[in-house]
Amino acid sequence: MSSDHHIGVVLDRVAADLWFVYNQLTPGALTRVGPLLRDIYYDLDALSTALLICLAVATLCHTISTLTRNQSVVDKLWSILPVGYTWHFLWRSHLRDLQGQLVVDPRLVLIALLVTVWGSRLTFNFWRKGGYALHAEDYRWEVVRQGGSGVPVSILPVFNLFFVSFYQNILLLLITLPVYAAWRHAGTPLNRIDALAFLLCSGFLALETAADHQMWNFQVAKHAKAAAGKRLTGDYGRGFLTSGLFAYSRHPNFFAEQAFWASIYLFGVAASGSWIHWSGLGVLQLIALFHFSTNLTEDITARKYSKYKAYQASTSRLVPWVPGKPKWR
16 A cells, blocks of 8 residues: 555654744745745645645634624635645646646546635525625524524634634645645546546536526525415425435535535545545544534524424435425414
């Protein structure tokens, strides 16, 4: 087994790179910021460089969040940062392999295209819901501030610093670890696992797109009917969508999002030749985060809509499955 398969090798390299950067932070560094940043980007391991960018962005997010009292600063970057990290790894592959002619790793190109489609789609969906408005904030944060999430109100400043600003930013880097694994193994020929990963990623992108579009159409129609003073019946009267893809899963978009990044992991498997690889740590943490955030979403929805529990009892939470018949009362 290649030493690249051991996470200890990666951590040692990153630690050495961070120590190198720390030693460069002398009073005289301010006089050579440009050359220093160039050396850091070109000479450090690609993951080390990405981590430094990640920590800088996290610091900026926390500063803006504190000044604006808006907890959704990271949310606005959720669909953007993984795309940036992915293209960073692709570009560093080009830098590393350039020997008189342009050499680009096809696996990294394939991943970059898929992640770019993922990010573009998610960014558009977030934009049309008003997510990029200056003061826009996920409705769940108000519940968190009121103590409805289980997080003590007294520790919210610490929660905002460590979890919201830094942990979530680090997670957005960690989910691209399979791309980094592909970077470390640049030049490994494409194989059947790559083909499987591409097909799965494409399928889950299509599923998430369809689910988001169905939810968007439902919400627009529901609010339009209510504004026009029309009588709300069926799903509109109950307040939540139970048809289309939502007849088979209460959160088909959440399922597809997690499944997409689990499929990206397969590219790391294809490149490294190992089915169990440290690059899967990010997607495992993503799944854990979705588990807790979905719990909060469902708790809020069940309190808001009296018939939601009947939907919960009859329909799969995440994985699309044959639905039962809700017992509406």
